[in-house]
Structures are given as structure tokens and as C-alpha cells.
Amino acid sequence: MSLLTVKNLSIAFRQAGVERQVVDNLSLSLAAGETLALVGESGSGKSVTALSMMRLLPTPPVVYPQGEILFAGQDVLKADERTLRGLRGNRMAMIFQEPMVSLNPLHSIEKQLYEVLSLHRGMRAAAAKAEILSCLDRVGIRQPARRMGDFPHQLSGGERQRVMIAMALLTRPQLLIADEPTTALDVTVQAQILVLLKELKQEMNMGLLFITHNLNIVRQLADNVLVMRNGQGVERNTSRQLFSAPEHPYTRTLLDAEPEGSPDPVDSAAPPLLKVSNLSVAFSLKKGLMRRVVGAHQALKSLSFELRPGESLGLVGESGSGKSTTGLALLRLIEAKGEIWLGDRPLHQWDRRQMLPVRREMQVVFQDPNSALNPRLNVQQIIAEGLQVHQPELIAEQREALVIQAMQEVGLDAETRHRYPSEFSGGQRQRIAIARALILQPQLIVLDEPTSSLDRSVQKQILALLKKLQRDRQLAYIFISHDLRVVRSLCHQVVVLRQGEVVEQGDCETIFTAPKARYTQELIALA
Template identity: 50%
Template sequence: MTQANILEIDDIHVSFDTPDGMVEAVRGVSMSIARGETVAVVGESGSGKSQVMVAAMGLLASNGHATGAARYHGENLIGKSKRQLNRIRGKHVTMIFQEPMTSLDPLYTIERQISEPLMVHGGLSRRAASARTLELLELVQIPRAKERLKAYPHELSGGQRQRVMIAMALANNPDLLIADEPTTALDVTIQAEILGLLAELQEKLGMAILFITHDLGIVEAFANRVYVMRAGQVVEHGTAAQIFSAPREEYTRMLLAAEPEGRKAPVDDSAETILSAEDVGITFGGNRNWWGKASPGVAAVKGVSLSLRTGETLGIVGESGSGKSTLGRCLLQLLPGEGRVVFMGDDISGLDRAQMRPYRKTLQMVFQDPYGSLSPRMTVGEIITEGLLVHAPSISAKERDARAKQALTEVELDPSVRNRFPHEFSGGQRQRIAIARALVLHPTLIVLDEPTSALDRSVQKSIIALLRDLQARYGMSYIFISHDLSVVQALSDRVMVMKDGDVVEAGPTAQIFDAPQTDYTRRLMRAAFDLRSVLAERARA
């Protein structure tokens, strides 16, 4: 054990028992991280990068097995009991998980979830823990932090939930923060703020940070050293400067070159409008209290109007909490709202669940949090074919299975995985399963809410090509909600920019990207395409 190292991973192997036999996810990985250092672990979805640290923390699924050593200050964590691990987890070593909605307890308020580790590990009183919780929420820039203390996870946006997870991880000033895709659900401006915040805290506390990510822009701007993983093994490691300027392996060069490219073919001027929305608004809260006093509520979407034609893609961008995901759900009548929504000539505004059922085959959605939207009790094959059982009951079981195989192949997953369960996949693989579930019905319109946020660049590139191909083949239309502006640019015909529930700018993709009209849009563009300079500027400030 090197004196300066906080954590040393030595020859870790991780395997899982599955219906198809033993699957080896990690094969002899070794790595280390020293105090005050930032180390990044990168690789494609399913490369095993998350499983290394999950095994080190003793958090493997029940069908997982780990061998080797994970030494925290010389003490091997592999094989320790939950009680022994809890002396270290949450206080000295903390972890931010990739999917915050599944890591936060839906029955506990945000205040209770952050306060609990402060009281258990920090010995704080309830009042002191509450005060520290508010301080942490403000630190990670949760809007209206005091109001959010009593909120539940489902009342926050994806980016806000991710910031709550970061606040929880930082609560006890850990020696080592393991961050598994910590900025996946964050928009580009908040990414820069959070990364800058982590850098400040790292310098102040001497904290080490281990980043597990597919975002190479973040790695280049933030990491000291990099480990590149493929198929459960480390194929290359070195300083960030070495990896980005002179990568030795062809695989690393492929990762660095895998940026979304090209532009979508324009829609024919004669294409009909399939969806239109007029003055759509959504307000949360506003209920009367015990004494009959009405609270004003929070206006998440404020009078938005839009239209969408056959074969067209509308990109919706904006910071976390801007209302873009809420708008997408309202358009599909998954949330109640005001205004008028017309789909294929039918007014679907305010239709209840039963009335909307005939439209669900042609109106599909890919949700931001794939793990939360995939049933843990169903196999992947059952998840993908569930919609066929409802909307195409006449087809045979053999045909359903064939359609499931085709859908999995289209999203670049081996069809043989259809007998496994969601927890046996990486975050990026679960995202592809969610896309396959929507595609299997060949819908007219898909609302894609951050569909590529959990995917590495190489898979993003292939998914964009797939979505373009399916759109051209079947004439599908997309509403593409994302904070990843390079993906939006590659896939969209038009772009709508949202802020605080309002549309601040809208127009053809080229116009929005090449000549943005508002300061807000210009700030988004700069943060998206020049993260390194934004971080450097923040550090100087």
C-alpha cells in the first residue's frame, strides 16, 4: 500500500449468476487513487467501470460475486460485513450513483434523507442536521432550497435529484468521493458549476475524487489520471494529458473520436402537422391548507405553444428545472395541464387514462430514468413485448419474441440478453432497453427525454444514426429533450430553448446554434462546447 494512496484496487474480479450462466463483468482490474487526486474511469457502457466501485463498496446485487482486494488506507473492504462497511461508507467514502431516482427513498423528504447520515455519522442533533442540510442544498445550487427541504424526490427534476445526491455525498466531508456519472442528468451550465464546486471542496478538504463517466469533455477538463476500460479490463491508463494527446490503444482513439456528427435531412415542406399545442401550462401545488388559505403553487410550464410535422424532430433544451421534461409528459397526457393538445386531428387535452389508451401505441415516451421505468420483476424480453400484448394481442408469442430480438438488435444489444433482468445491466444498457421498448410498437411520435444521457459517445453516435434511420424508414416524429447540445444539433430540425417554464427562443437548428438571439442561449452554447474554459474562468473568479 503506497502511503499517499487512499484506495487501492488489486486484481478485482466481478461475476454474476444469470439464467444464461455466469457472466464475468470485471476481469482482474487494478487501480489506485491518492489524497487530493482526481482519477477518471472511462469506457463504453457495459465495460464494467461502475461494477468495480460497486464491488469495492460492498453494494453488488445479490447474484454478484467479487474477489480480489479494495484497500481503504490498507484495510481490505472486500468480504467485510455490512456493519463493518457502514463504519466507512457514508462518512469516509461516499458514492454518487448514476440513477438518483432509484437511490433516493420515495417516502422520505429531501431534508430527512440528507439529515440522516449527518446524525448517524456526524453526531449532529436534528436541528443542527436540518441547518446543515439547507446549507448543502444551497451549496449545490438547488433553487428555492428552503422550500425544497420538505419536497419528495418525485417533485424534483432529474438534475435537481442529482444535486441532492451530490449534497448527501458531501455531507460528512469524505476522504474519497466516488462519483458514478454525477453530471449525467445535469445541464451544461450546472455541470460547470458542480464540477467547479467539487474542485473547490477538493482543494479545501484534500478529498480524492474518482469519476466514473463516459463524458470525455469532463475528463479532459477535470481529471489528473485516466483508466480506460473495455470488456471488464483496463486497456490503458496514464495522465489525462497523455491519454488525450497521445493515446496508445486503438480503442481509446475510437472513444476520443466518437462525437455525434452530420445533420438530419430536412423535412419536406408538404409534411402534415401531426401534433400541435396551444398555450400549455402546468402548475404544481396551489392547494388550500387546513385553514383554507390557498398557496400559489409553482408554475412549471407557462403558456407554451408548438407544432410538429411528420418525420420532424423538435429539440427542447434548457437548464435543469426549466420545465422541458414536464412539458413532454403533459403533451402525452401523462400529467394534467392547461391549454389544448391536438394529435392527428384529435383533441386529446384532458383525456383520462382509459380515454388515452387507444393513442398509446402511436404515442410513446422514453423516460429520463430508465431503471425507474423498467419493472425489476420482468425480464427484458417481457418488458419490450409488454406493449405488444396490449396493443397487438393477435400476434403470436413467436412473433412477439421475434420483434423483441429485432428491437434489441436495433439498439445494439445482443438478443440473447432478453432473459435477464434490468439490474443485471449497466445504466447505458438500460437506456437502450428503454429505447427498444418504445421502438417495438413503431409509433408515430416518440417523446425522448434525455435518451442518450447515460450512453457513452460511441453508443450515442450509433443511437443517433439509428433514430435517423428509423425516422426515415417509418416516418416517425420525435420530440427530443436533452441538455446535450451536440446531440440535439445532430438530430433536430428545430430547437426550442426553455428557461423557468417559458420558451425564450425557438427556430431552425442552424439558426439557434449559429446565431442565438438571447444571452441565455449564448450562455448555454458556450458552456456546452467550451467546458474547459468555463471551469478555468470559474476557478479564476
């Protein structure tokens, strides 16, 4: 008997009396102990479909013109609120894509996980603590006893995602819906999570609905695959059959959209744009009501490198290894020791006032465009923000002309500049973030996981765009990523970090073809 059955489901958003269909006549089934992967581009309807399984979409504006969602024979679309509360968490659980939105910033990790066990399994604090420790250890949180008291902002993106996975697994559900649960995870932790999900699926005979744009994960984890496009299921097949002989042209397009190529050559005689020597970062550890300093956590130790115009340096390693910390330190957004030279300017000696004019030359594109773009501003206002700070003498017409130019350069329709971020796909929002950085004509851009939340076809487009911009403008990139295939496609140099220490460093192609450190070998083997 099927655990989950969806029959002819259609979902629409109704605004101002007009319905826009986002899921069209979709059918699927999932048995206990089975993994079904939903794949497709951003905007194909994957997440909307998943949220509908637990009736988490707001009504209105969402309407269900037709169809059924049957969980263990019960129609979810017709269930009352009391019935839904009994299903959610207890029998159906979900791992959401954006952990920073899902986790309460005011509560510690321990408190949030205990709340799950208290509400759904009636556990008391003493027993709950042991189970929380065990689960955090299983999902790959290092030193879980020490990290339980941390708040979400004290964790890396990958660590926050692991907490979300732990939160869902603690309820021991019959059906687990995982919406891009490994997006922010490095390959080693990703491998641990996939093994854990497989073990729990067998242990609890759990059905797993897995949404991802990473086809390598689908190949490893899924029994069956449903390919979605424009709200429709265009192909359903076993994982083995789909990868060996895809039937639909769109499926073949997805399978072919892997990162490829290599970066353009760099003029080795050009003087360095950025010189970094013995860069180190330490964070104070505080305890108690008075937040007394009781020690320090060394987040980065003695990193040195040089970067020329038109050159890319890749930073790779596990979540919490110091990659994002390095980027923030280079931008002088956190305190650090060591030397940072931008051309002949000693940034490590400069205060906040001296740094202000240099900010336009050093820009950043963050990992998650959803949280990096202000939802209350339209695209023109977002892209022009930096101009108002660094070029206040420009009049409105001049700013608008520069916004139009930046949008065209990143492949966006300038006619959409008066729309808001929510009206764009994930790939389009990332292009908006890149346009915001480019409009100030920077020399250096820190790219912090800029493609991790994008599906393969959009990721390929963004990589092609970054290469073109680098070639046209001789931009230097600090590229932070856990996707080694993307790093190999874009970067000239690579630094491998682990727990804040440099494990290996050098030419990208040399490290990928002949890695010396065992940890680097493990990362490449898992890629």
C-alpha cells in the same frame, strides 16, 4: 502516501457454480487531493470496481478471486462489518448513479439529509438545518428553504441528483466515489457541480474517484485517467497526455465517438402532424396534514409550435425548466391548458376514454431504462405489452413475430428475447425501450433524455438508430435533452426553456450559430 491502492484486483459473479469474471487483474492508485477518472463503455467494470472500494457488492454471488483494496493502508476486502461501518459515510462516501433508487420515497429531502448529519457527524437538528440549507444552495437547488420539505418524486431528475451529491458531501469524506454524478444535470448545473467538487477537493484534501462517460468532464476535472475495457485497465495516463496523444486504439475510439452530422431535411410543404398552441401547466402547492392548496407553481407557460412528419423538436434547458413536463403534457398524461392537435384531432378536448386509441400513435422512451423496464418480465413480454392493450385480437404467434421484427429493427438479437433486463447492458436496455415504442407503429415519439445514461460510443449508435428509424418511418420526435451536441445532431427545431418560460425558439442551426438570448449563449458556451 497513496490514499487508495488497488493491487491486481479480480471480481467475478458466481452463479450455479460458474464464475464469470467482470474485473480482471486491475491495479490503480489515488492520492489525497487527486482526481482519478474511470472511463469506458457500459459493462467495462467501472461501477463494479467502484462499489468494491466500499465492499458494497453482495457476497455471494460476488467473489474476489485475488487482489487487495487498501484504503489508508487498511485492506477493505479483509475488514469486518464493524470496521466497514466506520469507513462508509465517515471516511468514504459515494454518489450513486440512480438517485430515484437511492433516495427514500417516503421521507422528505430534509429528513434524509439530517439523517446523514446525525449518524455520521452527530449534529443536532438546529445546527444541521443551517448546514443542509447551505449545502443544497451550493449544489444548485433553487429556493432550498422551500424545497427541503419536498419528497423525491416532487423533484426533477437533475434536482434528485443534486440532493445525492449534497448527501455525500455533508459527511466531508477523505475519499469520494462519484458514479456518473452529472449524468442527469444540464450543462449550467454540471459546471457548478464541477467547480464545487474542485473547491471541496482542495478544501478537504479529498481524493476523488470519478466515473463518467462524458469525456469533456474528464478533461476539465481529472488529474489522471484510467481507461477500462472488458474489466481490464487498457491505458492509464495524465488527463493532458491522454487527450493529446492517446496510446491505446480503444482510447482513440472513445475520443472519436462524439455526436456528429445533422438531421435529414424535412418536407416543408407537408401538413403538420402536431400543432401546439399556448400550452401551459401549473401544479398545486399543498401544505399541512390536510394538504390544503396554498398556491400554484407555473411549470410551463404558453408554449406553441408545429411539428411535421420526419421532424425533430429539441427541448433544452436546466433541470426543472419544464422539459419533461412538456412531454407529459403533450401525451395528455398530466393536466394542461392550451391546444394540442394531432392531425385534425383536438386532443386537448378529449377525455381518457377518447385518448386510449390515440395512445398507440404517441409513444415515449424514458430517460432511465433501468426503471422503465419491468425486471420481472422478459424482453418479449416487455416489448409486447402495448400489443396486448391496443391489438388484443392478435394471437401469441403473431405477437412474437412482431416482437422479433421490432428487435431486429433496433439492432437486438431476437434470440435473446426470453432474457430479462438485468442481463443486458445499458445501451441494449435503451434499445429494448425503443423497440417497445416502435412495435405499435407510432407517428410521434417523445424521447426524454434517451442517451444521457449511455457512454459516448453507445450514444453514437443510438443516435444513428434514431435517425435511421426517422428516415424509414417518417417519425416525428420530441427530443428532451441537456446535451446540446446531441440536440444539434438530431433536431430541426429547438425550444430553450428556463423556469417554465420560452427563452428562445427557432431553427436549430440558426440558434446554435447565432443565439440571441443571453441564457442560450451561456448554454452553448458551456456545451
